[in-house]
Every structure is written in C-alpha cells, then in structure tokens.
Amino acid sequence: MPELxxxxxxxxxxxxxxxxxxxxxxxxxxxxxxxxxxxxxxQAALQGRRFDGVIRRAKYxxxxxDDLTLVVHLRMTGRFVLDSYAAGPxxxxxxxxxxxxxxxxxxxxxxxxxxRVWLVPAGKETELSELxxxxxxxxxxxxxxxxxxxxxxxxxxxxxALLMDQHVIGGIGNICAAEILFRxxxxxxxxxxxxxxxxxxxxxxxxxxxxxxxxxxQSRKELIYLGEKGAENVFSLYRRAGExxxxxxxxxxxxxxxxxxxxxxxxxxxxxxxAPTDGRRSAG
DNA sequence: CTTATCCCCTGCCGGC
DNA sequence: TGCCGGCAGGGGATAA
Numbered sequence: 383m384p385e386l387x388x389x390x391x392x393x394x395x396x397x398x399x400x401x402x403x404x405x406x407x408x409x410x411x412x413x414x415x416x417x418x419x420x421x422x423x424x425q426a427a428l429q430g431r432r433f434d435g436v437i438r439r440a441k442y443x444x445x446x447x448d449d450l451t452l453v454v455h456l457r458m459t460g461r462f463v464l465d466s467y468a469a470g471p472x473x474x475x476x477x478x479x480x481x482x483x484x485x486x487x488x489x490x491x492x493x494x495x496x497x498r499v500w501l502v503p504a505g506k507e508t509e510l511s512e513l514x515x516x517x518x519x520x521x522x523x524x525x526x527x528x529x530x531x532x533x534x535x536x537x538x539x540x541x542x543a544l545l546m547d548q549h550v551i552g553g554i555g556n557i558c559a560a561e562i563l564f565r566x567x568x569x570x571x572x573x574x575x576x577x578x579x580x581x582x583x584x585x586x587x588x589x590x591x592x593x594x595x596x597x598x599x600q601s602r603k604e605l606i607y608l609g610e611k612g613a614e615n616v617f618s619l620y621r622r623a624g625e626x627x628x629x630x631x632x633x634x635x636x637x638x639x640x641x642x643x644x645x646x647x648x649x650x651x652x653x654x655x656x657a658p659t660d661g662r663r664s665a666g
Numbered sequence: 667c668t669t670a671t672c673c674c675c676t677g678c679c680g681g682c
Numbered sequence: 683t684g685c686c687g688g689c690a691g692g693g694g695a696t697a698a
Contacts, residue, residue: 414674457674458675458676459675459676459677475676492675493675493676493677494674494675494676494677495674495675495676496674496675496676537667537668538667538668539667539668539669543668543669609677609678609679610677610678611678640669641669641670641671
C-alpha cells in the first residue's frame with residue numbers, strides 16, 4: 383500500500399469527490415473486500431446516505447456518512463479513482479463502486495485484493511480493533527515523539543521494525559522507514575535501545591518532515607505506485623541499490639531488515655558496532 | 667517478548 | 683517469445 387503520504391492524498395481526493403454527495407447506489411464487485419458485513423448489507427446501508435467528511439487515521443481512510451463510518455484500508459495496491467456513469471462498465475481491478483447524485487462514480491481499485499472495508503456506527507470507530515490498537519498518527523499527533531522515545535527506551539527490536547509497527551506510531555511503512563532513517567543518519571538495523579537521545583530526536587524530527595515532503599512530492603502528479611507502468615521514483619534511496627547516495631555518493635546498499643527489503647547508505651548511516659554479549663564496550 | 671516464516675493475491679521484471 | 687523465480691510501499695497468524 384500506500385503508506386501515510388499516499389493515503390493522505392487519497393483522503394484529500396475523496397474529500398473533494400464525496401463530501402456533500404449522496405450515494406445513489408453502492409456496488410460491491412468483490413465481496414472478499416467486505417469485513418465482516420455481507421456485500422448486500424453494505425450496499426443497502428450506504429444507499430441514500432450523504433457523505434459529510436473524510437478523515438485519515440494512520441493508513442486508514444474513514445468516510446463519514448450521516449450515522450455511519452466506512453473504514454477503508456488500501457493495503458498494497460488499493461486506490462480510489464473518479465469517473466462517471468458514462469465511463470461504462472467498471473474496469474477489472476475494481477472492487478467497489480459508489481454512484482453519486484451528481485453523475486460521478488468513485489471506484490475502489492485493488493489489483494492484489496488485499497484491501498478491506500468495514501462499516502461501523504459513527505462514534506464507534508474505536509470498537510474496531512484495527513483502529514483501537516493504532517499508535518499516535520505519525521503526521522498529526524504530537525504524541526508521536528514521546529511514543530517513539532518511550533518505545534526506544536524499552537525495546538531491543540531494530541529501530542526500523544519499531545517505526546513500521548503501527549501500534550507504536552501509525553502510518554509509517556517500509557519506504558518511509560528507510561527514507562526517514564536515511565535523513566536521520568541512523569542505520570535501520572540499530573537496536574532501538576542502543577540509540578542515544580540525540581539520534582531518537584533526529585528520527586522524531588525527520589518523521590513529519592519526510593511525510594510532508596512526500597505528500598507534496600507525490601501530489602504534483604497522478605499517483606502511480608512504484609513498480610507500475612509510468613511510475614516515477616521520487617525517493618532518495620528506495621529501490622536504488624547501487625546508485626550513488628544523493629548526500630555522499632557512496633553506492634546505496636540493499637539488505638533485509640525486519641523481513642523487508644531495506645535501502646541504506648553505509649557512509650551516512652554507519653552500521654552499529656556489534657555489541658558484545660557482556661553489554662557495553664568501553665570507549666577506551 | 668522477538669524474530670522468522672507463511673499467507674492472503676496479482677502483476678511486473680529480469681534471467682535463461 | 684515463453685517460462686520461472688523473485689519481488690512488491692500491508693498486516694495478521696503461527697511457529698520457534
């Protein structure tokens with residue numbers, strides 16, 4: 383999926399497309415999308431309701447309709463597209479369509495079919511375990527800084543795994559974690575509790591700065607995910623193994639950290655010294 | 667508590 | 683050209 387920046391862009395689009403509009407018809411093309419309601423229940427529930435707001439929460443989009451909230455997670459390949467009734471039958475990756483009272487149609491596309499939607503009563507969003515367990519939002523929530531510091535103090539996990547853990551901070555995924563750690567000059571495999579306060583602070587400050595930059599950079603053109611036809615890689619390190627680091631020219635390296643492909647610069651993000659088993663080594 | 671692995675799916679890319 | 687393995691920006695379950 384999309385990580386926080388892409389979800390934010392989709393949420394902004396939906397705000398323009400949906401708010402104030404009434405649902406004439408909802409079609410669930412792929413019922414595996416819907417959890418736990420049946421496709422028929424979702425369709426019937428949305429019929430005739432009016433959208434009055436769209437909120438992003440970490441990597442979730444919350445579409446508010448009167449007394450209901452439609453919660454969406456785009457996972458790896460989900461996206462929203464605007465067209466019209468006149469555009470004809472929905473194209474193949476379409477999983478859900480919303481026909482609106484102004485003649486437009488909003489489609490949810492998802493090639494890999496990992497995306498999911500839930501329907502909850504307004505005000506009861508936190509009864510959804512997926513939302514309840516989220517940490518503070520990486521972009522909007524000022525608690526994020528403190529949450530990161532606290533998690534770093536008590537965890538031996540790699541700092542990259544911590545950044546990607548949605549229970550610690552919500553919204554950061556594999557690409558953002560790599561780019562944030564590059565900006566902070568911290569190696570992704572560093573055990574979190576080995577970080578000094580200065581490094582943690584650099585990471586915390588890099589988080590909103592990178593996210594705001596990414597939203598801006600990816601808002602300038604049509605949002606196409608990396609790996610798809612026509613995609614342009616705007617990131618500094620991601621999927622650039624062997625290319626020179628934009629800061630120092632050292633070839634960018636790729637390894638696996640926390641189970642995912644990870645890109646880093648050996649000069650800007652020096653590997654942490656392997657800690658001996660007896661704890662801290664004297665600096666000499 | 668942590669890590670690793672697999673799984674859910676489909677499509678693209680590079681190598682042979 | 684065709685086939686095949688590897689990989690993919692998420693996250694949950696399960697095993698060790």
